[in-house]
Amino acid sequence: MEPLVLKTDSAVSQLFFTPSFDEMGEKLRDLLPQNRRIVAIADRKVDALYGHFFPYEKISVFADEGEKTMETVLCITRRLMELGAGRDTFLLGIGGGITTDICGFVASIYKRGVGFGFVPTTLLSMVDAAIGGKNGVNVDGYKNMLGTINQPRFVIACPCFLSSFSKSDICKSVPELLKTCLISGKHFDEVAGLFRRMDFSGSVESEELLGYIREAVEVKCEVVAADERESGRRRILNLGHTFAHALERCTENRLSHGEAVGIGLVLAAKNGGAERVAGRIAAALGQLDLPTQIPEYVGISELNRAVLQDKKNSGSHLNLVVIDEAGTLSFRQKSVVELLWK
């Protein structure tokens, strides 16, 4: 499958889609810089399953939202120093969005910046987290409070990694893919249908899935290429995320990022006055056994407090992306009291 190139004012990033582990390994060997020290920042679970594909010095991370912190960044930094890693070291992030976010952040600040590339291993990181250069860590449970925008040299997406997930775990990533469908206005029903039908015993390597992954990456790249620093259009990619980040904080990550984004999409439609669209999104999520409403145990005042920490706020106004009844996305300012959580 044809690679994509993400060209921004600051960098050129190459994005590859490989249907087999063999091709992923071959591509990786081509892309990693020769005669440079390679250190992999690898998700511990992924390393146990697939470590044999990555014969490099490794620093393993525990991929838990509570570990996406400065403490982990400092641990990795100290380990790199112990290894004697210099400015010519190349970091390879291998794992889901937690690992690639941490790796991208460390690479951006270690010795004022070293080169890095990603092999995303979750659906969510293939279609979203590994693409576009945002990285960072949480502070006191608030999402991505510290971070940079810095593009990886390359990303290699290989859906074969998904075969170690259960169907229910893989479905937790689907809301980020549905978000892209809502942005592009394409393939929402087809993507939802694909995951509803899918039997994950082997069929994850399907061409159809790889096609949708590539299409989602293409949509993200178009937006990021036009507005890397998020001064305008890139804010569209935050669809559902203002709600999702508050939910992740208030549920102490009992909802995964993807599950929270799913509820956030429903709320983006409700807050745009689009009850019918909200119903359509909720139906698609429900058919994948994903949550569609805020959990009973979370209080609205708690959510309102959390949402005020959102990075996109201006003063006490929330800058939201909402969906209207025609399915059109737009930016809207709301105060906290105007927010609909149900």
Ligand SMILES: NC(=O)c1ccc[n+]([C@@H]2O[C@H](COP(=O)([O-])OP(=O)(O)OC[C@H]3O[C@@H](n4cnc5c(N)ncnc54)[C@H](O)[C@@H]3O)[C@@H](O)[C@H]2O)c1
């Ligand atoms: N930088 C961005 O633009 C961006 C965009 C979206 C999300 N994110 C971030 O991404 C994070 C969520 O990422 P995620 O959902 O990809 O996953 P994750 O990194 O949270 O991983 C989820 C779980 O899957 C395991 N895992 C990873 N790959 C596996 C595999 N192939 N087989 C079996 N288990 C595997 C991990 O160990 C972990 O237990 C959040 O922190 C979110 O904020 C970042």
